[in-house]
Amino acid sequence: TAPTLGTGDFPGSLSGPRLARITEEHGTPVWVYDADVIRAQIARLRQFDQIRFAQKACSNTHILRLMREQGVAVDAVSAGEVERALTAGYRPDGPGEPIVFTADLLDRPTLRRLVELGIPVNAGSPQMLDQIGRAAPGHPVWIRINPGFGHGHSRKTNTGGEQSKHGIWHEHLAESLALVDRHRLDLIGFHMHIGSGVDYGHLEAVCETMVKQVRLSGRDLRAISAGGGLSVPYAPGQPEVDTERYFRIWDAARRELVTELGHPVRLEIEPGRFLVAGSGVLAAEVRAQKPVGSNHFVLVDAGFNDLMRPAMYGSSHRVTVLAPDGEPRTDPARDTVLAGPLCESGDVFTQVEGGDVEPVPLPRAEIGDLVVFHDTGAYGASMSSTYNSRPLIPEVLVEGEHTRLIRRRQTVAELLTLETDLPG
Ligand code: LLP
Numbered sequence: 233t234a235p236t237l238g239t240g241d242f243p244g245s246l247s248g249p250r251l252a253r254i255t256e257e258h259g260t261p262v263w264v265y266d267a268d269v270i271r272a273q274i275a276r277l278r279q280f281d282q283i284r285f286a287q288k289a290c291s292n293t294h295i296l297r298l299m300r301e302q303g304v305a306v307d308a309v310s311a312g313e314v315e316r317a318l319t320a321g322y323r324p325d326g327p328g329e330p331i332v333f334t335a336d337l338l339d340r341p342t343l344r345r346l347v348e349l350g351i352p353v354n355a356g357s358p359q360m361l362d363q364i365g366r367a368a369p370g371h372p373v374w375i376r377i378n379p380g381f382g383h384g385h386s387r388k389t390n391t392g393g394e395q396s397k398h399g400i401w402h403e404h405l406a407e408s409l410a411l412v413d414r415h416r417l418d419l420i421g422f423h424m425h426i427g428s429g430v431d432y433g434h435l436e437a438v439c440e441t442m443v444k445q446v447r448l449s450g451r452d453l454r455a456i457s458a459g460g461g462l463s464v465p466y467a468p469g470q471p472e473v474d475t476e477r478y479f480r481i482w483d484a485a486r487r488e489l490v491t492e493l494g495h496p497v498r499l500e501i502e503p504g505r506f507l508v509a510g511s512g513v514l515a516a517e518v519r520a521q522k523p524v525g526s527n528h529f530v531l532v533d534a535g536f537n538d539l540m541r542p543a544m545y546g547s548s549h550r551v552t553v554l555a556p557d558g559e560p561r562t563d564p565a566r567d568t569v570l571a572g573p574l575c576e577s578g579d580v581f582t583q584v585e586g587g588d589v590e591p592v593p594l595p596r597a598e599i600g601d602l603v604v605f606h607d608t609g610a611y612g613a614s615m616s617s618t619y620n621s622r623p624l625i626p627e628v629l630v631e632g633e634h635t636r637l638i639r640r641r642q643t644v645a646e647l648l649t650l651e652t653d654l655p656g
Pocket of ligand 1 (some may be wrong): 286289330334351389391425427428429459463464503504505506546610611615656
């Protein structure tokens with residue numbers, strides 16, 4: 233889908249002028265989130281027994297703290313994400329498995345840490361079950377199943393089927409269950425996550441497969457997880473996910489299992505994007521512009537090291553242009569290619585998957601204007617890198633009238649210490 237011109241609507245209590253004040257205080261580029269938008273998204277999924285936030289979408293510990301205060305559990309995919317959850321106050325031994333570790337392999341230090349903390353492991357390979365079982369017989373585990381099909385907003389976010397490295401292939405469940413038995417692992421439940429930006433046409437098939445796999449396994453499971461993947465509207469006119477329907481279909485599957493197993497079965501959902509995407513924006517400053525043949529380039533001070541989604545997936549984000557005082561520019565639209573400062577031709581925010589630039593209609597921008605990328609609360613800051621030796625940029629959380637810095641800007645000196653501050 234081609235990028236589209238935004239209408240200037242901001243999340244929650246953010247506005248153009250308020251954003252301009254935040255950039256005056258914290259500089260550009262800067263990520264800004266609205267806490268109330270996150271709370272409202274959580275409320276839309278309350279029917280599920282447990283919401284588990286896939287923190288990879290936005291792993292700032294202050295956002296995780298907000299999640300915890302809302303009763304949302306958390307998923308971790310690395311030792312770093314486990315430590316983030318602990319810092320945010322999650323207790324690994326609390327009720328309902330507050331932290332679950334999902335991956336396709338266990339590196340040695342992470343394995344040790346998970347055993348030490350007793351954190352349940354959602355296994356994506358038989359080797360994970362074997363390794364955790366040898367290290368800690370009786371350890372709590374989930375099994376993530378690749379049902380043989382999947383779907384994503386990009387090929388890169390499809391996590392089911394033969395092209396995907398994720399989960400235990402549905403035909404290999406028996407050997408995994410044998411490992412569960414051999415190590416007397418405590419099997420909590422089955423998990424399926426078939427991709428990000430789910431096509432709801434797959435929903436029934438996923439649920440059917442879940443019921444079938446539980447039946448085939450003959451196991452007395454306590455929980456099932458619907459995974460994440462719920463999409464959000466990135467372009468005007470894109471539909472919102474019907475969370476009622478989503479729940480109904482999963483709940484029907486759960487009821488079947490309750491009847492068969494004769495006891496309650498916890499139904500979990502594991503969204504990342506759905507909870508945070510719409511809460512966040514990235515604000516950057518226009519620093520240069522130039523015609524290049526028939527293209528008009530506007531260059532801003534954020535690059536794909538900050539917001540990677542367009543370069544990685546050809547994703548498009550609504551864009552608003554603000555004058556320095558925060559008032560939206562309303563000049564007649566002009567086809568514009570929006571790009572960043574990096575030394576790569578792919579450092580373009582308006583491009584299609586594959587890399588071709590895609591001019592989009594934008595108001596005429598002046599040097600010093602702000603360019604706002606909307607719906608960047610998910611997979612924005614969390615996918616940033618320091619490529620080109622550009623330090624990580626700040627994150628700000630807005631809550632009603634309050635504005636709080638939740639990550640300061642990294643300094644170049646901090647980047648260099650890893651190389652200068654060496655032992656010996
Ligand atoms: N559960 C598991 C096991 C996952 O691997 C993921 C995402 C989620 C839940 C949450 O998916 P979500 O609800 O956020 O779609 N960087 C890409 C998305 C990659 C997602 C990876 N796994 C993007 O920017 O679109």
